Amino acid sequence: MAGSGETVSNKHVLFKNYVSGFPKESDMYVATTPTELKVPDGCSNGVLVKNLYLSCDPYMIVLMRKSIDPRTFTSYTPGSPIRGYGVGKVLDSRHPGFKEGDFVWGTVGWEEYSLITSFQPFFKIQDTDVPLSYYTGILGMPGMTAYFGFYQVCSPKKGERVYISAASGAVGQLVGQFAKLMGCYVVGSAGSKEKVDLLKNKFGFDEAFNYKEEPDLNVALGRYFPEGIDIYFENVGGKMLDAVLPNMRSRGRIAVCGMISQYNLDKPEGVFNLMTVVYKRVRIEGFVVTDYYDQYPKFLDFVLPCIREGKIKYMEDVSEGLENGPAALVGLFSGQNVGKKLVVVARVSLNVLA
């Protein structure tokens, strides 16, 4: 029975050491320790969670590098499990907000069972008529990133021209669909024919292209945006940003969600075309989704009906088993995933502890 104090084997994905350059599977390793399925006596507010789904997100690679400025982020600790967003089921709780049997999502360790003592963030899942795995994506951090990044940072208007890089990823696929719902013209780029087809045929983008097949990104963008870009949802950085800048329209907005092309570089690429920011009165604005977590209910009120009514499509790319976690995470950086990448630790129907 859950919370009984039974001791079980707990498999973890541990961080080996700080990475420079491109991370490899061997920068992580899997190990097992015994874990008591009970919040320890001295741990007030602790919550013991059985992890079901773990989310692979681009920012995680940044945490594998040694932080130069601890004010910006805290790196993973060598020898400890890597951390990320996950969906789980509460087995034992000393926290008044969570009780045994609750489904939750938030920051957990990459392991079978996590003792949660820091709730940044940690949400109880209220709606379980949708797949629980969605709380790693469309109903979790990536969904909120797309929603608040697009609606609040981009200041979109009907009919505007929207460009999204890394458009088939967890965030990009949603931004494009939000933009279409608003009546925008939407173009996305991705790194394979399969992804480009998805953007056009499944997610309803007006146009899409494979950036790897374009000898000149500036020319490619001019082809899809002969009158320029009003909104660029930036997931990529570097050369892509440099090609976008001269294609921006007057008073265009660039919401900087991330720069995945730069995370693995010891020295980032230079961006040369910033003068257009002046000529065209462009606004470039970085944002961090955690700033919007207090608006989670507002977000759910919008997105849940869209999912239930089929107005928004969502695509996951699932790896089975914690031992396949390192490969899943590293694959994110070579664009191997098609859609939101996640790792299944245990399926809820298989949860013998429930």
Add this chain to the structure above:
Amino acid sequence: MAGSGETVSNKHVLFKNYVSGFPKESDMYVATTPTELKVPDGCSNGVLVKNLYLSCDPYMIVLMRKSIDPRTFTSYTPGSPIRGYGVGKVLDSRHPGFKEGDFVWGTVGWEEYSLITSFQPFFKIQDTDVPLSYYTGILGMPGMTAYFGFYQVCSPKKGERVYISAASGAVGQLVGQFAKLMGCYVVGSAGSKEKVDLLKNKFGFDEAFNYKEEPDLNVALGRYFPEGIDIYFENVGGKMLDAVLPNMRSRGRIAVCGMISQYNLDKPEGVFNLMTVVYKRVRIEGFVVTDYYDQYPKFLDFVLPCIREGKIKYMEDVSEGLENGPAALVGLFSGQNVGKKLVVVARVSLNVLA
């Protein structure tokens, strides 16, 4: 008598040909043509102006380069006078908004007499108890650039930490004083000891430094902003912007007024530290002062009392005579001017035509 149709000799500063790299005096030349002091019969709405003061502004160097994208700006025409902001006196007018004897400021040719047919912009000067030359600077385009750039684009709050590059220039000296009036901590950089002394002793900046004497701009900024920069008023671009980015505070704002360090480069410098825009939720926003010209009366209501009450200091760097115009303009790009650079074509007291 003005507007009599008398024919006089009209000296012009003419543009020779498109410039690449650093502009030289010899990219312009002085020539004289006869000009009738009367708006020609066929020229409805024309205004004939005797120019008094001509403004040297950084953007003018951009117009000496061949425009790659005519949507962003229109280059000077080889063989024609260069254009810029100036203060003049109306000698003849067919425009209902201007009459003989009015003092005006706006876009004119670099010449003794200009026939104005395009009024982008063109303002009648109402307040003449302040020096007329101020309408090339603190009461004209640079003043509005500082005012709207700081108050509207930077979203300043009392107590915030403000950094200004090219701080002793026409715009920078005003931004710093506006920020001090608001109760901000203000640091400026400039390119000589004389300018640094001015910033601290005349304009009341809290701190100032000579960027040419700093081996590492990032370190210098860390010294003056140990807790980071809330607002950067960007006049310089390139390496300076790259050094500022890691020193920005969370939710910092960068108002991009111009990038004078980049105007003479055939290929601009790369900016590498843009990832901090995400981590620190930084907003980078370009602006163009012409967008705010409809708010000119609001601006005057604020600035004229500041000048009359001595709350704002203003410093000009004056070259005498149109024939010294090319040297004055080119000198702007090696930082030779100390304060707002302008050229006196004729002093109003010497204006025998008035």
